[in-house]
Amino acid sequence: MESLQSHRVEMISIAVALVAIGAGTAFYFYITKKPKGCLDPENFKEYKLVKRTELSHNVAKFKFALPTPDSVLGLPIGQHMSCRGKDSVGEEVVKPYTPTTLDSDIGYFELVIKMYPQGRMSHHFREMREGDYLAVKGPKGRFKYQPNQVRAFGMIAGGTGITPMFQVTRAILENPDDKTNIHLIYANVTYEDILLKEEIDNLAIIFPNQFNVYYVLNQVLFVSFSFQLLILSLTISQFFTSYLFKSRLFLDSKLFIEKLAFLLSSLS
Template structure:
């Protein structure tokens, strides 16, 4: 299966909201194309979310309409020296998929640096899996967590992701690096402004 250029496979899921109206929403699997026969999704449930309602109503054994894959992120092993990643909330899912694909490919030596922002510690998705990657690939993968409301004992970042955090934890601007970002629209906008101010060109940036 290696090397492969299509790391990101979006799936469109179809359901019904609390009013019975159809909802179609894309999700990024956390599994890879090499995981044959199934795919896994990380779903963040919202009290008023239209698709969240559908998932709350589902029971084990139920079927769901799925369309895809589509919206692929193109990448070849060794294409860049390092990736810097800026993720917020459920925006971690494409980052996790790309990171897994890179680290688990025995011929890919690309470095990955992730800044992952959330409101509280409990909001951190896939933390055990991310920490396991950091432990298993200590020389290739680094993660820095940022929380708006951290617990009393916390050694990560506090507040919003700043230019200083990006400078400290992501690779510096260069022709052989790429910065990926995925999060809520306000975060994406703020991160784009930080990256531009720090000298990252548009060619060095990609937003999911």
């Protein structure tokens, strides 16, 4: 009898162990198997606009649903996709855009769009309403980001050019294993033109030792543009000293700053 009970306990232990192994294996494959992305590099696919949020008089955030709640877009970090629409005279237009969302945002993707008066694709987005569809294909681009591939990124963005920078920044900061530092210089004409400011500021608050952002405006009360360039020059010089020169990479920082000043002044 005692032998039978011992045998029964042994069998139960083996069964429990097998169940545990099976569950662990299933969980491993669940967390390691990356879902297939929805994007097609050759063919346009249509995605439904489920929410449109007006951020200013000419900027809106568009949220598009993916085929299922568990779907991911499948856009590599730092790359973009082609969006197709029609301009004011009905002619087809295709333009690249970078979502502000990542593949960790499951079931949807978002675009933050600034709509210019004469922009051909801007017309298409301006006319879009919830329930409409947007044709998209991709991914596009040669940039391939790998965590910790560099010690620090120095980013310079102007206007709507912030979206790819924001995407890369989010990917770095939301990955606890990525220790890359980020220094972002973001230039705009006015304070109201700053896109994603709340989101950027939140990241700077949450990751103060890893992410620094510097805003530069062409039109601002009480602070001259030349004074901003002076502060910006000091910031860039500090970045070069901290990272580039230590890597024995020689750059003419004075010439770089002069070119940057010319670029920023062209925003006016």
